[in-house]
Amino acid sequence: MGILVTGGSRGIGRAIAIELADDHDVAVGYRVSESDAEDVVTEIEADGGTAIAVQADVADSTEVQDMVETTVEAFGELDAVINNAGITDPARLQNLDDEQWDRVIGTNLTGAFYVTRSAIPHIVPDGDIVFISSIGGTGGTVDASYAASKAGLHGLTRALAREFGGEGLQVNAVAPGPAETSMNDQILTHLEEIDFRGHENVDTHLPQYSCKPEDVAHTVRYLLENEYIQGEIINVNGGMQFR
């Protein structure tokens, strides 16, 4: 059975797609990075797996519907949907314009809603929905639109766990700390640019190494294999923040 990983073309989503391709057919979602997505497909196929690249801007509900239909046509019912596609466009609040706010919320939160709404009718009764959140959503960043979008995912996670848990679906989120991807370069540049007062403090509390995309991918696998975790936000941050 199939799995849809949005934003599977690079970074954390790529690691999740490759991890889950061991025992699933994988649809690798992307918006513009077609060649990166095709590279992931090629890598999965070289290892004996099955994958397709599927295009959609997750912030566009029509494109999302088409992407889900393409995935279902290829693989049949879905075992899981991994809502990983995300962006950041950090700015101090006074400089954060309407378009920036709408684009980040539209991609990270509304996009996850669109994907999940389109996919739910096709997910097997004991399937999984996973949202890739962030330490930013649990209070660990100076980036208002990003933090709000990720905190919104936590509400979505718990609401859907309540709504669909009784039917057997598991709905959870994973909240990684800063990970070694292109997005994190953007975040660190922003913190330097705004000369964030707590930046030195954050640095002194950094764990020995950044979160690896594979750390997140292994956690997603764990959630898919476990039948009894519901409505949780799982921190994967090396101890940068506890709950």
Ligand code: NDP
């Ligand atoms: P990358 O920037 O490396 O990759 C982002 C992925 O999302 C790409 O595949 C990109 O595809 C896709 N994407 C972006 N916008 C859209 C869109 N509108 N529609 C469809 N796909 C889209 O990010 P990361 O791997 O670092 O991040 C992945 C997830 O993990 C995000 O949700 C992020 O918030 C979260 N996260 C990241 C952390 C980090 O430090 N890097 C820490 C904590 C959480 P394309 O290029 O085609 O647009």
